[in-house]
Amino acid sequence: MWKLRFGMAWKAVMLLLVCAAVTSAADFGYGVQRGPGTWARDYEQCNGKHQSPININKMAVIKMEYPKMNYYNFDLRPKSVTLTNNGHTVLVTMNFTEGKEPRLSGGPLKIDAVYQFEQFHFHWGENDTLGSEDMINNQRYPAELHVVMRSLKYPDFASALDQEQGVVVLAFFFKVVERPLNPYYGEFVEMLSGIRGKDSSKNLVEPLPLWKFLSTYSTRYYSYIGSLTTPPCSEEVLWIDYQDAIYISEYQLNLFRNLTASDEHLKNNFRPIQNLNDRLIYENVPKDNLQTNWMPPPSAAPLTSSLNVIILLGIAMSVLLKGHILAAF
Ligand SMILES: *[C@@H]1O[C@H](CO)[C@@H](O)[C@H](O)[C@H]1NC(C)=O
Ligand SMILES: *[C@@H]1O[C@H](CO)[C@@H](O)[C@H](O)[C@H]1NC(C)=O
Ligand SMILES: *[C@@H]1O[C@H](CO)[C@@H](O)[C@H](O)[C@H]1NC(C)=O
Ligand SMILES: [Zn+2]
Numbered sequence: 001m002w003k004l005r006f007g008m009a010w011k012a013v014m015l016l017l018v019c020a021a022v023t024s025a026a027d028f029g030y031g032v033q034r035g036p037g038t039w040a041r042d043y044e045q046c047n048g049k050h051q052s053p054i055n056i057n058k059m060a061v062i063k064m065e066y067p068k069m070n071y072y073n074f075d076l077r078p079k080s081v082t083l084t085n086n087g088h089t090v091l092v093t094m095n096f097t098e099g100k101e102p103r104l105s106g107g108p109l110k111i112d113a114v115y116q117f118e119q120f121h122f123h124w125g126e127n128d129t130l131g132s133e134d135m136i137n138n139q140r141y142p143a144e145l146h147v148v149m150r151s152l153k154y155p156d157f158a159s160a161l162d163q164e165q166g167v168v169v170l171a172f173f174f175k176v177v178e179r180p181l182n183p184y185y186g187e188f189v190e191m192l193s194g195i196r197g198k199d200s201s202k203n204l205v206e207p208l209p210l211w212k213f214l215s216t217y218s219t220r221y222y223s224y225i226g227s228l229t230t231p232p233c234s235e236e237v238l239w240i241d242y243q244d245a246i247y248i249s250e251y252q253l254n255l256f257r258n259l260t261a262s263d264e265h266l267k268n269n270f271r272p273i274q275n276l277n278d279r280l281i282y283e284n285v286p287k288d289n290l291q292t293n294w295m296p297p298p299s300a301a302p303l304t305s306s307l308n309v310i311i312l313l314g315i316a317m318s319v320l321l322k323g324h325i326l327a328a329f
Contacts, residue, residue, distance in 0.1 A: 054135075062283070064284055072104070072105075080207055085197065086198070088261070091119055094117065109168065117148075170214075185213070215246045223241070
């Protein structure tokens with residue numbers, strides 16, 4: 001009898017402890033009470049030396065020509081696209097047939113490393129002067145999209161954290177345009193009113209492939225080693241910040257600003273700039289300066305090589321013609 005009661009009490013205590021841990025772990029925010037300045041109390045790594053976001057000073061980057069980046073399955077339609085208001089952001093998850101998940105290799109990534117899509121989410125501000133996390137030349141954009149990918153060397157996201165380049169984040173800035181509305185964000189932003197409150201979620205009626213949510217061109221980017229910008233602030237994350245912005249209208253952006261977290265509006269969900277310390281920032285400057293878009297390598301590669309063939313043919317033709325003309329005289 002005593003044993004049983006003790007057992008039950010013990011279970012109750014354990015349950016309380018677990019609940020307390022879960023509550024405090026989930027409870028971070030962007031206000032005064034639980035804002036970024038307080039994160040390191042519960043998450044030591046938020047005080048690290050290689051944190052994100054950072055300011056990218058364009059004059060102080062190291063220009064490089066990285067190998068071509070390979071985007072696989074970015075153009076495949078997922079089975080479903082789920083939008084969730086988790087109280088910190090709009091979290092987007094996609095359900096793919098196994099083996100058809102978007103994958104990434106090449107560029108600044110470790111040789112032979114392949115990364116798989118996990119989720120994407122957004123950071124935004126209450127007006128157009130703020131919202132992005134990374135800054136370029138001390139300039140903030142009104143919003144930023146993060147595509148989070150995990151190295152296939154690790155079985156899941158949690159075990160990829162803190163591992164050298166275990167996680168890659170593809171970052172895209174938003175630019176506000178008067179018109180037209182970004183057609184790929186049409187259904188997406190209208191769906192936001194259905195997930196206005198924390199912990200609500202909805203599926204898109206039309207599940208669009210990943211690349212439709214990104215910017216058009218993918219060859220110009222910055223890259224550096226940083227961290228997750230939310231607790232637990234794990235480091236060793238490789239960041240790739242694309243220079244080509246995603247266009248969105250003020251109307252579409254306002255629908256993000258109308259989301260709520262607990263009882264407050266969910267906005268200004270960006271972390272302040274962190275010190276660069278001993279880190280270097282690289283910029284990929286492709287030599288040919290041909291802008292390749294998101295279509296995957298199988299279709300993109302022949303295009304590039306046929307272009308080369310055309311150029312070569314052109315050169316050969318002009319040489320031949322010159323010879324012919326000379327011979328004629
Ligand atoms: C993904 O799709 C499969 C099969 O349709 C389903 O069983 C699974 O629950 C889905 N997962 C999510 C996260 O929606
Ligand atoms: C934008 O919002 C920030 C943060 O509240 C505020 O400081 C700033 O004055 C606002 N700017 C404009 C142009 O409204
Ligand atoms: C914001 O949400 C409220 C409540 O659902 C709604 O009445 C209002 O029209 C929304 N504002 C915008 C800009 O959609
Ligand atoms: Zn993010």
